[in-house]
Amino acid sequence: MGFRDNIRRVVPYTPGEQPKERVIKLNTNECPYPPSPEVIKAMKELDWERLRLYPDPLMADFTESLAEYYGVKPSQVFGGTGSDDVLSMCFLTFFAGDKPVLFPDITYSFYDVWANVYRIPYETKKLDENFRIVPSDYYAENGGIVLANPNAPTGIGESLSVIEDIIDHNRDSVVIVDEAYIDFGAESALALIDKYENLIVVRTMSKSRALAGMRLGYCFGSEDLIKYLNDVKYSVNSYTLSIPAIAAGAAAIKDKEYFEETVSRIKKTREWTAKKLEDLGFSFFRSDTNFIFAKPPVGFLAVSIFDELKKHGIYVRHFGKERISDHLRITIGTDEEMETFIDTLKVIMEGN
Amino acid sequence: MGFRDNIRRVVPYTPGEQPKERVIKLNTNECPYPPSPEVIKAMKELDWERLRLYPDPLMADFTESLAEYYGVKPSQVFGGTGSDDVLSMCFLTFFAGDKPVLFPDITYSFYDVWANVYRIPYETKKLDENFRIVPSDYYAENGGIVLANPNAPTGIGESLSVIEDIIDHNRDSVVIVDEAYIDFGAESALALIDKYENLIVVRTMSKSRALAGMRLGYCFGSEDLIKYLNDVKYSVNSYTLSIPAIAAGAAAIKDKEYFEETVSRIKKTREWTAKKLEDLGFSFFRSDTNFIFAKPPVGFLAVSIFDELKKHGIYVRHFGKERISDHLRITIGTDEEMETFIDTLKVIMEGN
Numbered sequence: 001m002g003f004r005d006n007i008r009r010v011v012p013y014t015p016g017e018q019p020k021e022r023v024i025k026l027n028t029n030e031c032p033y034p035p036s037p038e039v040i041k042a043m044k045e046l047d048w049e050r051l052r053l054y055p056d057p058l059m060a061d062f063t064e065s066l067a068e069y070y071g072v073k074p075s076q077v078f079g080g081t082g083s084d085d086v087l088s089m090c091f092l093t094f095f096a097g098d099k100p101v102l103f104p105d106i107t108y109s110f111y112d113v114w115a116n117v118y119r120i121p122y123e124t125k126k127l128d129e130n131f132r133i134v135p136s137d138y139y140a141e142n143g144g145i146v147l148a149n150p151n152a153p154t155g156i157g158e159s160l161s162v163i164e165d166i167i168d169h170n171r172d173s174v175v176i177v178d179e180a181y182i183d184f185g186a187e188s189a190l191a192l193i194d195k196y197e198n199l200i201v202v203r204t205m206s207k208s209r210a211l212a213g214m215r216l217g218y219c220f221g222s223e224d225l226i227k228y229l230n231d232v233k234y235s236v237n238s239y240t241l242s243i244p245a246i247a248a249g250a251a252a253i254k255d256k257e258y259f260e261e262t263v264s265r266i267k268k269t270r271e272w273t274a275k276k277l278e279d280l281g282f283s284f285f286r287s288d289t290n291f292i293f294a295k296p297p298v299g300f301l302a303v304s305i306f307d308e309l310k311k312h313g314i315y316v317r318h319f320g321k322e323r324i325s326d327h328l329r330i331t332i333g334t335d336e337e338m339e340t341f342i343d344t345l346k347v348i349m350e351g352n
Numbered sequence: 353m354g355f356r357d358n359i360r361r362v363v364p365y366t367p368g369e370q371p372k373e374r375v376i377k378l379n380t381n382e383c384p385y386p387p388s389p390e391v392i393k394a395m396k397e398l399d400w401e402r403l404r405l406y407p408d409p410l411m412a413d414f415t416e417s418l419a420e421y422y423g424v425k426p427s428q429v430f431g432g433t434g435s436d437d438v439l440s441m442c443f444l445t446f447f448a449g450d451k452p453v454l455f456p457d458i459t460y461s462f463y464d465v466w467a468n469v470y471r472i473p474y475e476t477k478k479l480d481e482n483f484r485i486v487p488s489d490y491y492a493e494n495g496g497i498v499l500a501n502p503n504a505p506t507g508i509g510e511s512l513s514v515i516e517d518i519i520d521h522n523r524d525s526v527v528i529v530d531e532a533y534i535d536f537g538a539e540s541a542l543a544l545i546d547k548y549e550n551l552i553v554v555r556t557m558s559k560s561r562a563l564a565g566m567r568l569g570y571c572f573g574s575e576d577l578i579k580y581l582n583d584v585k586y587s588v589n590s591y592t593l594s595i596p597a598i599a600a601g602a603a604a605i606k607d608k609e610y611f612e613e614t615v616s617r618i619k620k621t622r623e624w625t626a627k628k629l630e631d632l633g634f635s636f637f638r639s640d641t642n643f644i645f646a647k648p649p650v651g652f653l654a655v656s657i658f659d660e661l662k663k664h665g666i667y668v669r670h671f672g673k674e675r676i677s678d679h680l681r682i683t684i685g686t687d688e689e690m691e692t693f694i695d696t697l698k699v700i701m702e703g704n
Contacts, residue, residue, distance in 0.1 A: 003523070005449060006446060006447060008448035008584055011583075013586055034400075034403070035400065044400075048386075050565055051386070052381055053370075053377070054367070055370075057367050081592060081594075084589045084591070114587070114588070116587065144358060144644045149470065173357050213404065213405050215593075215594045231361070233360045234365055235364045236437075236440050238367040239433075240437075244596050
């Protein structure tokens with residue numbers, strides 16, 4: 001016996017690489033465009049001497065902006081340091097029972113990590129051969145459900161009726177819909193928030209709002225669920241969001257025009273990239289996200305292309321996991337970056 | 353049965369009030385002086401467009417500055433969003449056994465909250481009648497130990513030999529020494545970090561470094577313990593510190609001169625305030641922190657003085673807890689703030 005016996009042993013999530021050199025980074029689904037000029041203005045005007053004081057623990061400027069923008073009550077909004085923090089708090093709060101939590105076998109690879117760290121029993125349900133959710137799989141008895149919609153790393157969005165069917169069949173479980181990529185496609189479950197008191201809709205500002213470096217995420221739910229979530233959050237860290245994070249989040253949400261323009265540019269580049277990948281023989285399902293999850297044509301190995309791209313200074317993501325190790329996840333960058341990516345891909349494939 | 357049965361029910365920590373009006377805030381032990389000019393310079397010069405990218409998950413600029421300043425290896429340093437985040441991660445990582453974790457009955461009131469949220473068994477040990485730790489209380493079998501040194505809200509620092517005695521008697525437990533206030537007095541256990549592989553020393557930048565609003569904390573330990581801590585951290589949130597937080601933390605640590613000057617000013621104001629409180633008949637032990645934990649003279653109720661001060665726009669902290677409800681915790685502000693505080697106190701006490 002020793003102190004090591006009391007240590008929680010876990011296998012952590014592996015984030016995508018953050019290379020320091022000058023490269024084309026298409027590996028962590030960041031936004032290729034800067035945050036809204038309103039965010040930059042807010043940072044330039046911030047009174048940095050105020051950092052000596054604690055932030056507002058209610059982060060009201062942030063949650064109130066979100067409530068106004070999305071047409072919900074501030075008491076239906078919860079914020080955190082990235083949607084990872086929000087999801088982690090949700091797992092800790094809502095999955096405290098003994099029954100297994102359910103999520104797909106292919107999905108955001110942090111779900112099983114949170115389940116493991118918090119000792120939450122879980123079961124994965126196989127996506128079908130087209131990477132689609134089988135709703136009836138989620139009719140089984142469970143202690144909670146987590147669905148990413150659109151799903152990662154597949155990029156596929158399910159229709160709202162599929163999502164609602166699962167929520168409706170699980171009135172005795174909290175159902176978390178992780179909408180990290182919702183702004184790029186698929187219908188949001190936010191419309192169902194007042195209809196189902198067991199629903200939590202999680203969002204991030206790291207993708208469509210270009211604020212990955214500020215760490216901002218949030219979720220919506222019934223006032224009741226948000227209250228329980230806050231109780232747990234205040235039992236972990238009273239002040240999760242810093243003064244600049246609250247200010248940046250509020251400023252970003254208010255700039256509707258820039259946000260919509262950014263999303264529309266990324267979607268346009270995605271369609272261009274999809275066409276080019278198709279021409280090169282890649283196969284993939286229509287993406288509802290800011291990335292494309294594509295399988296190289298016969299005769300090419302995903303992992304080899306991944307390595308070759310890296311040698312050329314282009315980072316994409318490859319998951320060495322069952323059922324998806326033959327795919328690459330390619331973040332949509334700027335037009336210029338995607339042109340370089342496609343050109344490099346051609347060179348690599350011709351040299352094969 | 354319903355989804356509420358799976359919800360973790362907790363009684364959260366209550367942070368000190370963050371009043372929005374113009375008041376004298378002596379209630380949350382913030383620094384009365386702004387952060388280092390180097391921090392403000394770093395924020396003014398930050399390339400805010402970079403917020404579109406994720407931060408460095410290793411937060412290397414921050415941990416390397418700390419390692420250099422304190423003479424340890426970067427692999428012996430761990431950072432988080434305030435020492436609350438660091439302590440929370442430590443509880444989750446190191447107290448995963450079945451035996452009770454021990455800490456004093458009067459101490460930072462977040463310890464039992466973390467124990468409750470993570471379902472960690474714990475036992476409190478009574479401080480003696482002079483609010484001092486009784487080392488032999490901590491010789492009992494346990495699953496871990498947490499000691500704040502100097503202690504909060506008492507303000508009392510124990511000698512390093514008392515702390516070492518407890519660490520030495522507990523080679524089979526992780527001993528966490530929470531040094532949030534160490535820069536204002538008492539000897540740090542950092543000197544013991546290479547001697548005891550079961551020791552973790554936690555610090556914050558919210559007090560002596562005037563960065564409460566940026567959320568920055570850190571801890572030191574053996575490379576082994578820091579590795580386990582990082583495994584758990586990467587199982588909760590890959591990127592806890594934002595780009596500006598990492599930059600501000602590194603800038604603050606490098607400005608030794610400003611830091612030492614700030615601490616020395618606060619200590620000087622503390623001695624002045626102590627003298628004045630003594631003159632007014634308050635009783636208290638010598639403070640090793642940036643606050644004074646004082647008991648009003650016979651005939652005066654702590655809670656009444658607290659209420660009266662609030663009416664005058666001066667916020668101090670009162671804890672409605674056994675053994676300490678007859679005390680007030682008074683943060684050391686600027687000279688001017690403390691003069692106003694003492695003058696107001698006189699008016700209140702004369703009017704009694």
